Ligand SMILES: Nc1ncnc2c1ncn2[C@@H]1O[C@H](COP(=O)(O)OP(=O)(O)O)[C@@H](O)[C@H]1O
């Protein structure tokens with residue numbers, strides 16, 4: 731582990747936060763001081779004098795080090811909308827520098843920073859900022875979380891293609907069995923393994939109350 735990872739996914743609501751928290755616990759299991767970051771979060775609640783987001787709070791709970799909320803989540807946007815719209819509603823715009831500054835402060839306090847993206851890979855951060863711009867600036871390898879449900883092969887292959895076309899490293903992928911009704915899960919995982927251009931770091935099985943501490947033992951981080 732060099733400095734961290736950027737966690738993207740095949741979509742929103744498919745297990746990025748769960749996988750990020752499990753990754754944090756896995757890194758901690760390797761003796762690393764690992765912290766999470768959710769640079770841009772839309773959908774926040776006013777708590778203790780600031781806007782806070784559930785993903786960022788989950789990452790904070792999974793971290794090895796106590797760090798300032800504002801560094802975990804420099805852009806905490808109230809409305810659960812695409813960041814560009816949520817930022818406009820909040821009278822602001824998502825820009826690179828505050829994220830890089832917050833990341834640098836986290837990196838100074840940790841051995842590894844696990845950065846959770848927004849939505850899927852091509853979800854823009856602003857009218858002029860893509861997640862690829864952020865990942866190139868941070869120079870982080872990407873891990874793709876594949877939400878196991880019908881249609882995931884298409885979403886996974888398109889995502890992997892786009893990540894590589896954007897000139898960043900796809901270091902691995904993690905499957906998360908979000909949809910308990912999905913049929914032929916094992917066959918789908920095999921097809922993903924055959925086709926994705928990076929190794930599978932693990933499969934998070936479906937659970938009613940998934941526990942990132944337990945799931946950490948199922949991950950094999952290969953960077
Ligand atoms: N493997 C799994 N088993 C059961 N529930 C899951 C699994 N992966 C994700 N979920 C659930 O799906 C929802 C979305 O997951 P989350 O990690 O928040 O996704 P994302 O960060 O991609 O939006 C959460 O309620 C989470 O607990």
Ligand SMILES: [Mg+2]
Nearest residue numbers: 746747785846
């Ligand atoms: Mg999330």
